[in-house]
Amino acid sequence: MGFTLNKDPRGAVIVGVDGQLIVGNRQELKQKVLDALEGGTRRFVIDFTKTGYIDSSGLGVLVSLSKKVREQGGELRLAGLNEDLQTLFELTKLDTLFAIAKTPAEALAAF
Amino acid sequence: MTAQLQIVVHRPVRVEGVGEGSEVAVSLSVPSDLGLVGDAVELAARYCDTGVLSPRRLRFNLRTALAEVLANAIVYGNRHDPTKLVRVEISCGREAVRIDVADDGLGFDPSGIPDPTEAENLERETGRGLFVLRHLVDQVEFNQRGNRVCLVLRAG
Numbered sequence: 001m002g003f004t005l006n007k008d009p010r011g012a013v014i015v016g017v018d019g020q021l022i023v024g025n026r027q028e029l030k031q032k033v034l035d036a037l038e039g040g041t042r043r044f045v046i047d048f049t050k051t052g053y054i055d056s057s058g059l060g061v062l063v064s065l066s067k068k069v070r071e072q073g074g075e076l077r078l079a080g081l082n083e084d085l086q087t088l089f090e091l092t093k094l095d096t097l098f099a100i101a102k103t104p105a106e107a108l109a110a111f
Numbered sequence: 112m113t114a115q116l117q118i119v120v121h122r123p124v125r126v127e128g129v130g131e132g133s134e135v136a137v138s139l140s141v142p143s144d145l146g147l148v149g150d151a152v153e154l155a156a157r158y159c160d161t162g163v164l165s166p167r168r169l170r171f172n173l174r175t176a177l178a179e180v181l182a183n184a185i186v187y188g189n190r191h192d193p194t195k196l197v198r199v200e201i202s203c204g205r206e207a208v209r210i211d212v213a214d215d216g217l218g219f220d221p222s223g224i225p226d227p228t229e230a231e232n233l234e235r236e237t238g239r240g241l242f243v244l245r246h247l248v249d250q251v252e253f254n255q256r257g258n259r260v261c262l263v264l265r266a267g
């Protein structure tokens with residue numbers, strides 16, 4: 001359980017969400033991404049391949065982070081959503097706000 | 112001293128609305144600490160793994176719905192007051208799982224929440240909880256005061 005950060009050779013950061021993204025751990029994700037943003041990273045992929053569920057607080061933190069990254073001229077993409085998570089983004093219409101790729105590799109290739 | 116989760120398991124019991132032959136009923140007391148939500152959800156979900164819900168609905172719908180209602184009860188109901196508990200009652204029958212969650216707050220009016228999918232609300236960080244909840248479970252009912260919510264997930 002937790003978040004893992006990996007940097008690809010072109011400087012993008014891939015954040016893996018292991019377990020869940022909910023009200024109890026969203027601040028940890030927020031801080032990790034903001035620290036990387038502060039350190040100069042502008043391209044982010046949040047990888048949900050190993051994620052079981054996301055609550056509305058988790059969705060909220062993604063919205064907030066995406067905005068902050070965009071304000072710095074960067075982009076935050078999502079990848080690896082299973083069918084349930086994809087539906088969650090569709091019904092909240094957040095799929096219109098984020099670039100969503102099937103895999104982290106596809107998300108990175110699209111930068 | 113850090114407050115801890117407390118769970119009481121009763122079986123077998125008969126609870127109205129979940130079908131005959133209720134197999135398990137669980138009472139869970141959750142201190143008003145958001146850091147405990149994940150553990151409380153896992154603990155509750157473990158007792159709901161009776162086969163009445165599909166593994167997928169157990170993994171996603173039930174867990175997400177529980178996280179939503181616990182967070183709302185802690186943040187908006189008990190206002191993070193560590194002396195207050197959120198009380199969760201879970202009944203698993205052959206036809207449904209029923210979850211009652213109560214806090215000590217003043218309650219709220221669920222009809223007063225704006226649609227989070229409207230263009231002007233899409234970039235807001237909050238306000239999606241109830242909307243998401245209604246899509247995850249088969250039934251959502253609040254008491255008149257708005258400090259107790261009952262969720263029903265039918266079998267399947």
